Amino acid sequence: MNKWNEIKKRLEHLGGQVTLQADGHKVTLRKVHDGKRIFVVVYVDDYQRGEWTKVEDGKPVHPEARFWRPMKRAAYKRKGYNQLKKVFGKKKADRMVTPQVIGFVPDFGTEGSAVAHLRKHFPDLEIKEEAQP
Known part of the structure; x- marks a missing residue:
C-alpha cells in the first residue's frame, strides 16, 4: 500500500489521526466534527496560529500555511457579471468575478x-509511526 492510501485509511473514521514529516x-491531520459537519483539521508543529492565514499576492506570508487549504473567493458573484461588464468593461469584469486566494x-x-493537496505540494513527505499506548 502506498503512503497516500495509508494516509486516507488512517483518516477514514471519525477520530482518525496521522502524523507526517514534511519540509x-x-x-498532524485529524478527522473531527463540530456537531454539524465532519472534516479533517491540520496542525503544523502541534499549532494553528491565526496569523498563518495571511496572504500576499496569492502566496502564504508564513511557510506553515502551505499545509493548509487555500480559500478562494471572487470580489463579485458571477450572477452580476453582465451588469459589471456594462459598467466596467469586459476585461475588468472578468477579473472581478474570477476567484482569487484570499x-x-x-x-x-x-x-x-487533504491527501490531494499534500500530494501536489509535498510529494516527498514521510508518515511518522504512531506510538502505541
Whole structure:
C-alpha cells in the first residue's frame, strides 16, 4: 500500500489521526466534527496560529500555511457579471468575478482533498509511526 492510501485509511473514521514529516515540520491531520459537519483539521508543529492565514499576492506570508487549504473567493458573484461588464468593461469584469486566494484555512472537507493537496505540494513527505499506548 502506498503512503497516500495509508494516509486516507488512517483518516477514514471519525477520530482518525496521522502524523507526517514534511519540509522539516511535523504535520498532524485529524478527522473531527463540530456537531454539524465532519472534516479533517491540520496542525503544523502541534499549532494553528491565526496569523498563518495571511496572504500576499496569492502566496502564504508564513511557510506553515502551505499545509493548509487555500480559500478562494471572487470580489463579485458571477450572477452580476453582465451588469459589471456594462459598467466596467469586459476585461475588468472578468477579473472581478474570477476567484482569487484570499486566505488559508486549517481544514479540508474530506481526507481525499487533504491527501490531494499534500500530494501536489509535498510529494516527498514521510508518515511518522504512531506510538502505541
